[in-house]
Amino acid sequence: MSHINIDSVINNNVIEQNKNESNNESNPLDLQNNFLSLLIAQIKNQDPTDPIKNTELTSQLAQINTATGIERLNNTVGHFSDKINQNQNIQISSLIGHRVMIPSSQIVHTKDMKTEFGIDLIGYATSVEIKILDSDNKVIHVTKLKDAKPGVYSFIWDGLDLDENTVPTGKYNITVVAKNRDKDVPVQTLCEALVNSIITSSKDPIIDLGVMGTTTLSKIRKIFK
Numbered sequence: 605m606s607h608i609n610i611d612s613v614i615n616n617n618v619i620e621q622n623k624n625e626s627n628n629e630s631n632p633l634d635l636q637n638n639f640l641s642l643l644i645a646q647i648k649n650q651d652p653t654d655p656i657k658n659t660e661l662t663s664q665l666a667q668i669n670t671a672t673g674i675e676r677l678n679n680t681v682g683h684f685s686d687k688i689n690q691n692q693n694i695q696i697s698s699l700i701g702h703r704v705m706i707p708s709s710q711i712v713h714t715k716d717m718k719t720e721f722g723i724d725l726i727g728y729a730t731s732v733e734i735k736i737l738d739s740d741n742k743v744i745h746v747t748k749l750k751d752a753k754p755g756v757y758s759f760i761w762d763g764l765d766l767d768e769n770t771v772p773t774g775k776y777n778i779t780v781v782a783k784n785r786d787k788d789v790p791v792q793t794l795c796e797a798l799v800n801s802i803i804t805s806s807k808d809p810i811i812d813l814g815v816m817g818t819t820t821l822s823k824i825r826k827i828f829k
Contacts (some may be wrong), residue, residue: 610763642750672754696809696821697717704811705758705820705826708778708795711736713763715773719796724825729782736761737777744771752782756794756825794825 705722713719723734732749744765749757765771782789797813808820 611730648827696804696811699811699827700801702799703796703828704799704813704824705756705794705828706797706813706816706823707792707825708797708816709793710762710775710777710778711795712775712815713761713771713773715763715770717763719761719763720758720787721778721796722756722794722826723782724756724792724794725752725754725778725782726792727754727784728788729791731782732780732781732782732791734759734778737779738771739776740778744776758794758796758826759797796828 640762703720707724711721713720721734721736723732725732729752730750732752734747734749736742736745738744744762746766760778763771777794778793780791780793782791795816797816797819799811800814801812803810803812803818808822810822811819811824
């Protein structure tokens with residue numbers, strides 16, 4: 605009668621080969637091959653007096669099928685994510701040379717030129733008052749609205765102060781107060797900026813606005829044609 609040495613060393617050549625191959629790039633096929641190699645080695649070297657039960661084999665097969673399915677799903681989602689990022693970068697690149705409105709408490713004005721600014725009104729307001737102030741916090745321009753619905757509003761400032769004098773080139777502050785009768789309404793001031801370039805990244809592309817700094821796509825409130 606032949607004897608089986610259950611303490612004999614397992615031949616791991618196939619297992620080591622699959623392990624080395626899996627280090628390059630994980631994929632469902634490699635995962636499945638590694639599992640089958642381990643399973644075969646386990647069956648070949650099982651204890652004859654206590655063989656592997658069918659329920660154990662079924663459980664292990666179910667686990668590898670689940671792991672394989674998850675790996676395939678992850679790969680599919682990863683490919684879709686890459687495609688979405690590529691399409692987003694292409695669309696954002698088309699903004700170069702366009703003017704946009706972004707949240708800011710300052711505007712950049714060039715002497716003898718008109719300057720565009722705006723507000724993002726969150727709720728209905730019976731009255732809105734927008735003020736432009738110089739570096740000394742002196743009010744040089746006022747714009748008023750009545751019965752304004754929620755939304756983005758843009759305005760053009762001719763560069764003249766309250767005395768009809770031309771103001772110099774520079775940065776000017778904007779303040780806004782919006783009310784629905786006696787209650788404050790959330791509102792945000794906006795400034796105009798020119799998109800100079802796009803810095804793409806793995807997360808959120810950075811939009812270069814020159815003297816107005818940088819921003820991201822989610823912060824843009826309006827795009828001018």
